[in-house]
Structure formats: C-alpha cells, structure tokens
Amino acid sequence: MGATPTAAVLDAGNLQQLLDILQKQNYQTVGPTVRDNAVVYEHIQSVEDLPRGWTDEQTNGRYRLTHGKGKKFFGYVHGPNSWKKFLYPPARQLYAADRMKHRFDVVAPEPSGIKPALIGVRACELAAIMVQDRVLMDGEYIDPEYKARRQNAVIVAVNCTRAGGTCFCASMNTGPRVQEGYDILLTEVVDSHGHYFTVETASEKGRAIAAQLATSPASEEQLAAARQAVDKAARQMGRTLDLTDLKDSLYRGFDSIHWEKVAGRCLTCGNCTMVCPTCFCVNVEDTTALTGEQAFRIRRWDSCFTVDFSYIHGGSIRATDYSRYRQWLLHKLAYWQDQFGVVGCVGCGRCITWCPVGIDITEEARAVKG
C-alpha cells in the first residue's frame, strides 16, 4: 500500500480530539511528557501532559531542558527513552513453572492484547522501529508479543522542525522528514496563520482516525511552511556519519589501535545501549516464589558492555574493555548490515548525549575506518 498523503490542517487547539478518538478505541495513548528534567515517554491522557513550550539543549554528555516562550507541543527533540519500551518492554515474564513434587508444568502468559498508540514518533525513531521489526518479527523465530503489539499499534509520527545537538539522521537517510511506516503524520507550525498541524495519513487505520478530526483542507502556503520547517531542521544538523564503504572499512579497522584509546575514556557503563532505540539484546533471569512451588523466567534488556554478557565456562570472550566497545560499535555499524540488511544505527544521537564522558559514535567510526 503506497503512501497517498491527503494533507489537511488541524488547529493546535483541537489536538485533544486525537487523544480522545484513540482512547475511545481502547488504545493506550503514550507520548512525551516532562519528568525529572527530561522529556520521557509515558502514558498520557491529555494534551496537558505534553511538553508544551519545552526545548532541550543537547551535546556530548549533556542534556538540559528549558521552558521558553514558544508554545509548540513538539518543540523538544527526543530524550533518553525510546518507543521500544512499549513494544518490547524492559522486563517481561516468559513463563511460569508450577511444581508438583519433582514434576513441573509450564504456564505461558496470555498475550497482553495491548494496543499502543505512539504519539510523537520522530523519523529516526520510526526507522528504529523498522530496524527492530527485522530482528524481532521478520526472521524465522519471532517474539509473538512484539509482533502483536506492533500490528495493534497506531503510529502518530511528528516531523522534526528543529535538529537536536547530537542528531545525525540526515546522513543516515533516516530523517528528519518522516517517509514511511506511519499511520498519521503531523508537522507542527507556528506562523502568521496561527498554531496548527498539517495532517497526512499513510494507512487505512490512519485515514479512519484522521477522518474524525475537525480538520480543514491545507492551503499551499501552509504545506510550504511545514516543508520549510523540516528542511530547516536538516540544515541545522551538525554531525554526520559517512556511509560510504562503512561496513568494509570498519571490518578493516578491527585491529585498529584506536579501540584502546576510546576504551581509555569509556566507563563501560552501558548507558549507550540502554538509550539506543535499536539495541535488542536481552538476558533471562530465574526467580522462585518463596514457597518454592513456582518459578519464573523473566526476560530483561541487557547490555553487551557487561563482562558476563559473553561469559562461557573458563572466562569471558570479550574480557577487555576495548573489545566490548568495539563489539558495540561494529555491531551497530557493520555486523548489523550482514545480519539484517540495514545499518543498526539510525542517527538519533542518544548515545552521544547520554554518554557520561561524551563519546561520539560518529567520531569514533571516523577514527577507526581503515
């Protein structure tokens, strides 16, 4: 099904309608809100929850939220969360084992039936969701809960009209303009015509919802204003990652001495993996109820930065710090291409902002390329 944008305009004052329609259809509405001085993604009930007027300053190892005079709902750039926490939760029970003497039975949880409505998905984030789709539901073995949530989800994408300080999506061809994969696409504009959203749809689901909004047809002028706002974001972007020969040059750089230099700064804290919207590694934990009659297997997000991650009897495969940083970067930018046919990085810049020592993946890749 091709995207056939039907452009309309929604007055910013009517944005609540969108939430109301989704909630009436039993969607869990999740979106941006301010918590602990950061924009995070949480359950939201009304437009009052949105980070209206907030913008962020981001650079290597630094994130600061400020409240300005602006009145945009989506004037911020993404914070530390990504949407994967709603599609592939940080912790989930795989099954319970019920013991009767020396036997046990296995009880798998029912599908959650959750219908998430993701509100405010940026272009890079949508690209990240499509990267995770390849891992979690396009292969021989799939995660059925992920697939169900994904198929149930409504994606309300929002075009970026301002680039964040660590973004490099333009060079990764993943943004800032949303291209595909959404149901509804909003572009927020404040100009002499007022404060409004252009509304485009790319699916039946999206069209059915948008049809219930009090929109009016978009004028040429309004569409041009929206286009220009996104173009401006692309021009603002300060960082780039050169995709030319990326995979092969990184393979050649496997033995580069540069890895040890990065490792001198890296704390192997794993923050980068926790904020990354494409990282999919998980671990499984076992717990037993106090009575001993029931045991649970819990899946949790994991990080390749731990020594245990690669442990096999006799020692860890990646015992040195530099080998773990190298694994992370090479997986994202090189191995991923062989594994899933796409680059594993979408250029969102989170790992740069949230690294306590400000390590920049674009700089490290440049330094290592052989």
Added chain:
Amino acid sequence: MLDGSSVDPMVVRPFIIRRFVKESHDTFSFGLEPMVGDRDFRFAPGQFNMLYVYGVGEVPISISGDPTKPLSLVHTTREVGTVTRAMRILKVGDTIGVRGPYGTSWPVEEARGRDVVLITGGIGLAPLRPVIYYILAHRERYGRIVLLYGSRTPEDILFRKDLERWRARFDVETHLTVDRASGSWRGNVGVVTQLIRRSPFDPLNCVAMVCGPEIMMRFTVSELEKRGVPYDRMYLSMERNMKCGIGLCGHCQLGPSFVCKDGPVYRYDQLSDIFIKREM
C-alpha cells in the same frame, strides 16, 4: 516457520528423565521423553537443545543420541557451573524443560563418498556421537572413517561401551589419546592433534569434523592444513554464551554471525576470517 504463530519460541516443553547414566566423575547422560504429545524428536547430528532446570536456568546442550532413533532424546552434559550442577542432581522421573532442536548440523550428506575424519576432545565427543551413529547406519555411503579422540585422563573417557564397539569394527579407525596417563593405560599419551599426522585418510577426498576447545581446534586446523585438507572440507562447532538459541538475545554473536543459528557448526572457509580474531 513459526511466523504468524502466537506460540512464544522461548517457552519450553516439559520432558521426563527416563534414563540417567553416569559417564565419568563429572559427566552424565540422560534420556528424555516428552510429558505430553508426540514422542518423536527429530534432529540433525550437531544440533542442540536449550535445557531448562526448574528455577535455576537454561543452557544449550547438544543432542548426543542416535538420530536414526528419534524416539529417545539423549543429552550428555559435563558439570561445570550452576545450571549443569543442578542438572546432575536430577533423577529419573524428574522434569526438565526442552526447546529445540536449533542450529546447523554436521555435513553428513556432503561427506558421502568421502573419508570422514572426526577430531574431538573431552565433552566434544557428545555432539559428534550422532554423526558416528548416522554414518555407521549408512556405512556403505562413506570411505574410511577415522575417529581421533583426546581426553584428559583415562578416567575421563566418555562413552566407553560405544568406543569399544567402534574399536572392534574393522571399518572404523578409532584412536584415543590422553593428556596424562594413569593406572594401566597403555595407549597414546599427548594431545589429539598429534594423531592427525599419521592418520589413514585421504586429505583430498575427506571431510573433517572438529569439536573441542577453541585452542584445540586452532591446532587441529593447522595440522589438517599441513596434510592438505582444503578449508571448505573442514567443519568446526563453536561455543558461545546463549540465552535464546534462536537469534533474539544477541549473546552468541561472533562477528557478523549468530552462533545459535548460523552455527554452531561452521564450514571453516566461512569462519576462517573471524576465527583468527581475538575477542570478536
């Protein structure tokens, strides 16, 4: 295959331990039967299952039984840590969780019409035993069969009954060696790779299957290469940490490949570039 299904491939099926055999002081085998449903468990030699011990954890263990007798699912495990220790104290009648079979298999078809050389050390014999059962069941399809097996001490030798049976056959060359001799041992002493030089197989018309610690496999590859065996006739089984066995957890990554689905058995020409990299 499972696409579109709502069954989570991470969920195990309960099996009952029907037989328990102590193979050596730290190694044991059990025969399993599903608690409910189809008893037939089809697998290809070299594949593994994820085995779950109640409340303790889940680990990858190769299938060590006879692929021509899929009614009995057999695993052989060496106790090395938490999960395998908990496995050792299980008894006949206890339940164990199983999911699989997963991974690539040994090239028993590609080996047709050729000599078969099996080189292994320690617990590595377990994943290769299904190959031996298979090729002996189809003996006429193969040339010479050579098994080179290294063990730490004579007491650590696994599958003694099988080995005696194979040694008694004129159409199988079985050579054992131990790192340290003890008691009445009168056989070879030294590492298994030393046996490769004088083994009776045709280097240009053989398939070599190798399973053991990585360091042993490195020396094996180099000895085979000296004999003139081409890389694309050598197969190695790799070991990595595994939390899922199905390409979803990320733990088993070896460069661009996932050992759980692109391995554990690799043809060496496809592995050689990454096999020589440290900490990949």
